[in-house]
Amino acid sequence: MAQEFHRLPSLDEDGEESRYYSRTSLDVVDGSYDQFRRRPDAVDAASTASLLDRKEQTRAQAQAEADAESKENSAPLRKALRLYRKLMGWMLLMSIVILYSGFDSAVVSMVQSVKKFQLDFGELQPIENKPDGYGEGEYWEISAKWLSLWDGVGPLGQLAGTFLGGYLIDRIGRRFSLVIGSIIGCIAIAILFFANRFPNKDKKCLMILIGKVVQGLGLGIMKIETFTYMSEVIPVSLKGAVMSFVPTFTLLGQLIGALVVQVTVDFPTPKSYLIPLASQYAVALPPLLFAFFLPESPAYLLKSKNDTTGALKSFKRLLGRKHDANLALQKMKKTLDEEAKNSSNASYAECFNSANRRRTAISFFAGSIEFCFGLSLLSGISYFLQKCGMAHSKSTMFTIIGILAGLVSNSCSTWTVSHIGRRTLIISTLSLTSVWWTVMGFSGIKQFPFTAWIAGGCATAVVVTCGLGCWPASYAVLGETSSIRLRSKSQAIGGLANNLLGIAMNAALPQLYNSDRLNLGAKTGFLFTGLTAGAALITYFCVPELKGRSAMEIDVLFKKGVPARGSKKWKYMYEEIPMGDA
Template identity: 35%
Template sequence: MESSESRENGDERRTLWRYAKKYRKVVWVTFGLASAILLYGYDFVIVGTVSGMPEFQKDFGELHNDEWILPSLWLALWNVSSPLGAMFGAVFGGWFQDRVGRRLSLATGSFLSAVGVAIMFVSYIPTDMEGRRLAFLIGKLVQGAATGTVMAATQTYLSEILPPVLRGSGMAFFPVFTLLGQLTGALVIFGCLNQKRGYVIAFGSQWPFSFIPMIVAYFVPESPTWLIRTRKVDKALVAQARLDPAGTNTKAVVNQIAADIAHEEETTKNTTFAQCFDRRNLRRTLIVLFAMSIPNFFGLPLLAKASYFLQICGMKASLSIIFLILGIILGLLANVASVWMVSKFRRRELTLSTLSLCTLFWGSMGVANCFKGNGVVWWTAASMMLTIITAGVGVWPVSFAVAAEASSLQLRAKTQGLGWTVSAFSTALSGIALPYVFNPDAGNLRGKVGFTYVSSCGVAVVLSWFLLPEMKGRSVGEIDRMFEMGLGGREFGVWRGEERRTGRD
């Protein structure tokens, strides 16, 4: 029986656009769910970039050599609060969405996001400086927990409804809409830069982004996979029919999902977090955890703080915001291109090649900052732009595709929750360490921090070579079978075994 990969390769005349037209219902649902990713990206840049606003620095900072800066301790606490909250939110989301479904989990996380925004909106009111800083910290914790819940639910849902031929491109929506949210947020920050307490306006602008995913959750169908796992087959048929193209044998699709789940239940009867680390599932879990931490390896936390970082390196505040916006635009264009790239090129090829290039760019930034001159800060900004472009067309979107493909259906929600937890944890570590590495009142490395990312990118290249399997175009049944056989990462790409025939490509 032919594999899904051979079926895909045998139909080269069908382009990504034709697949998108065929599965237009799934594509529209994916665009709807992208509002949750937009919320994540918008929050990421609004909450992270307010530290570069002079008004925020005056209200929450202190004078150091006649200039306003944010104390390293509080900057580190604020940097770590969002990912720390996301860790708890992702674990909660992994459990919660298995109990109540993907839609209600998404809506709940969106509501919590609105609460977190409200706390940050009033954080400037306390007259005591420590009270202000603490209120902002609490708001970031709540908002982080909300985004962790939302992103875990979104990734699980999309990984369960996307057909193999669109899975990579659909997962590329994560960096695309993350950067689109960041671009929108950066433009808002730029517009509020010189206004009295403009950061308060920026906080308030987050509310619409918090409520949109709640509306989307009401209209999209529940995940058929979750409905089948909870023995609601009749509802699964209705939900799947809302996603399938006209003329599809929906009952055959549902039967295939049920067969895949039944096969996995033979070895994984209990869907607990402990089962994710059972010897039968440990390798798959570790791949997801590594894939979700890849953005921190190639330097996304520092790239997201480009405005404040470039100011530390000697750039004016207004110009640093412009470079932040430029970097987001370039990264967004690269991510849009990646929607096509991941449909044409293998996961391992894109990961290894683009990670290697990122290593070179970070190294060039570190070397440049061993010297002095006006050109150094310009090259520092340019190398960051080149890094986000390179990661945007390859390793960043691929990391989401790999994380979505590697987990089993039985443990998908909890594995995705663990993946976002590790992603948040690695972001938290970066958030704690980075200010002490480059800030002038601590390590004062400034642009030489590029050398640290040379090391982390190098480690990621080695780990990717040994860990990442090639799962492009593979069905759930094939992936299950290859993991059961214990095939090596490179062997996944050449295996031509048999599988049960599916009801869709």
């Protein structure tokens, strides 16, 4: 069969092109066209065999590099922590944002259980509606209408902040987005602090609502920046451990906030709730300050600015002198280049195209897991236990004990998330959590003096169980599922799920357990029995195992459509990229 020959653009001494290659062998030969044309087939065949040998060597070398990277990604936690000590320091500093989020949720929700706050913002209720353990005197209660608005409409601010943050961090960078979010948060604290200055109670409650919306806006921007930054810079071997910071520091913030409220709860003046509200500045200001010293995300500099030099400087500051910043830069560039081949623009619409639709659905689900296991109810457990018949002081103390137990379990999750697969953790802990909620539900069918204590014990068991598994694992899944190019957008979509479900839960729960509505009390637990069981099933059928996989491996896993069941056994193998015709 006749061969086709092509000349290469190289010149001999006389200026004549004299190098040719065959489309069959791709072997380059010096000399004239006639000499090349008269070459025997055996020589051409030998050249082809030589080319195949070189390709096989290249394949073997690439596979060896892939295996070495896989081994590095599976490094023991202790070794990885020693290797990346400086990076872990930056991540701990970033975690102040998560601490602020937990502190805010504890303070703003727990002041609702303070008697003086109920007197200033609530309504006088008939004495027969007073629950056991409330104490002597008149019974004041914040209406279900305002509770639903505060807890339901309030998170709309965080929803808006999540989407605004997803836009800002790709336009002005991670650092300046953090500055903007911190300033908005500081303004919101002032609105909450001065809400009681209005003489009309409806206006007071309206100012609390405005304050919560504005604070949610700031927190939404700060959290999306923090989650995106962390997921972009941490190595695979530490991804599970670092993402477990989210529930750990959330609980730590809640613990500190609960202790502040516990110290002031019995003050006979408005200081009983004003001091906790003002104390939020202690955790809102530090992110504003360290944002000016934080290295910009290398992924942002490469994607949005095409600034290779700046990205290299950021890697050097993040990793320290002991690590090869150039190697980290090349890995990130390679992953970004491969992802860019599928599309040209990183937009929200791209998250829903055929190549990314499955990943986006998993991100949406991962962002909703914490509300499926009942975080909305657990965040306001002090007020809920009062509705079940527990005294004010005991309900606050019970909250602190529950947070402490959850903090210990979430600290242990650094080990569980680093050693146990995401699917196993999520499915097993959600299944066990459904049992705890069922026990709580049955305890409320008939009211006894110990019903509130059973409800509190089950709530604590939920915090411990989920803190060891599905709570930190859900953030690991959220940080691993999306491609690097679409990470900020996917994080925003996960935040959308978190906020939408949070709005629905926070609006519905007071209608279920408040005494002026359905007054279900502990029977509310049955709602979460169904939600946790459903979430476990969705994980089993839809969420693949991503633990220990690099961004490139995860890209290939989703590109090949590897099913969730059996994904743990799937192994990434180097594949030669097909070349077009010469």
